[in-house]
Amino acid sequence: MTTRLLVTSDTHLETADLPDALVTAVDESDAVVHAGDFETREVLNRFDEGAPLHAVHGNADTPAVRDALPRRKKFEYDGVRVCTVHGHRTPDVAYEAAEMGAHLVVRGHSHTPSYNETGVPTLNPGSPTRPRDAPPSYGWLVCDDGDFGGRVVSLDDETLIEFGDVG
Template sequence: MLVVCSDTHGTDDSHLLGRTREAVAAADLVIHAGDFTTPAVLDAFRSLADRLVAVHGNADTEAVRARLPPAATTTYADVPVAVTHTERGGATGLSLFGRERGAALVVSGHTHRPTTVAGDDGGPTLLNPGSHADPRGNRPGHAELWSVDADLPPVVRDADRPASGLVGVLRTPDGDVFDRIRVPLQD
């Protein structure tokens, strides 16, 4: 399972509670789209996640910025993923960022608003998981994704699946599912 978080904004604690904590601990890969804020929060994520790919955000201290890049690329289940905290130009800027990196999925943060935007014209799917810890008037959230080839859990087993790629959900720390995610791989 791939777990995506962002915008923790902690000082000494990762604020990983409930389903968010369980998912991070169980994940094959955790992606964090920035704004840990302090090294203690970054270290808390690193200690819980087997594998962490992260970028820094605008609210991160200089000590965090020194340890993390502003953008990253990775792969999960053969799906290329581009990660940034924010990109000028909104959805268009994020889509261009992903296309430049050959990504099928672009992960971002910054707005604290959980959002998914399906890729158009062969463009990448855009995913902002929101914030599990500091939702700022939005629903608190994180994302969980699985390869369509995996033994899928019941929460996505009946989902509209692409032929290849990822399927997933946006969830609250309480475990409630509030949106579905489809990340098709282009032929």
């Protein structure tokens, strides 16, 4: 079975007025991964309305969001173990993911999309609302029978990064 996960981070919104492309992505995903910095409980609730949400809090989240979410989280789809952490207090997220037995770590904080295969592969989807040095972006992670792949896309669906064997 193949699972398609929306991966996002650093939405930094006070209201749940998400960009249209992100709303569509949330609605089309099998699950949502958010690596923190929702900012408010209203935004967290919007992501938690549909598909299963796997999320952590970030450094800019309100106390209500921090109280509702862990600092790091591990979950699994189709044989792929994923560790999610915001990254602001984690000098080596790949080490932390390896410690948790993860195949992939999803992180945020920098607002810049990236994919790094050193150690445990690390995916940062960038930010759909406050990007740095890149267009507003989010990612797709496809998990299938222990393999994964995907891409980071702009809000205009331009591929910025491709990774992995599945996708």
